[in-house]
Amino acid sequence: MYIRDLFAQHDRDTLRGFIRSWPLATLVCAQGSQPDVHLFPLHLVPGAQGEPDRLRGHCPLGHPFLDSARQAPEVLALFQGPNAYISPRWYVNGQRSRSVAPGWNYVAAQARGPIAVIHDVSFLRGHLEALVLQQESGRAQPWSLEDAAPDFLDAALQRLVGFEIEVRSLQGHWFLSQQRTAADRTSVATHLLLENNGVARELAPWVVAPALEDAVDG
Structure with a gap:
């Protein structure tokens, strides 16, 4: 991704939290002149100091x-979060001059690094337990691997293989109308909350000016 400084997200803990919330990654491998692209949910394991x-x-x-x-x-792993079309009519400033154009707001992160394919049942089971726990922990009745029939689980583990990417580069692209005034961003967030698209509504708290985030979240 091309990331301008204004829209760059560098905080590692923020990026880690984003990946945990939006774990479905577009994985890109170079295959000569042809990229090989696949979708996989990934579990992030923070490194020690x-x-x-x-x-x-x-x-x-x-x-x-x-x-x-x-x-x-x-490989490159691309994670995409909430995103939405932004109508020029949502901007408070610029309406008189008509110096506004449509846009798109989004949140994304990319990680790069070498990948290793791991043929190890204990690694695979530990990874699946961690991935399931991450997605199930907030539920009233969380499901775990222990709820699966042992024979079914053993057979499934034999049909799968694990892999691990060492993250040597992690970047975030928070394209959220930062170039606009606080009034514009508040207006954009208000209109996003009225959209029929649930992902667009989810984007609203990300866009609003920091001082007004609590009001939008409420």
Whole structure:
């Protein structure tokens, strides 16, 4: 991604939290002149002090991604969060001059690093437990791997393989009308909350000026 300084997100904990909330990644491997692209949910494992973070995933044995992963010197994982079209009519300023144009607001992050395919049942089971826990922990009746029939789970583990990406670069692109006035951003957030699209409504708290975030969240 091309990221201008105004829209760059550098805080590592913020980026980690974003990936946990939006774990479905577009994984891109270079295959000669042709990129190989696949979608996988990934679980982020924070690195200890001075150590890199790691992204862990899984796929079926025989998946074409595995051949690309073994050959690629590094992979790119792109995470996309809430996004929405922004109408020029939502801007308070610029209406008289008509110096406004449509736009698109979004939140995204990208991670780069080498990938290793891991044929280890204990690694795979630990990864699946962590990924399920991340998604189920907030539910009234969370599901876990222990709720699956042992024979079914054992058979499933034999059909899957794990992989791990060492995160050597992590960047965020928070494109949220930062170039606009606080009044414009508040107006954009207000209109997003009125949209039929649930993802657009979810974007509203990200766009609003920081001083007014609590009002929008409420």
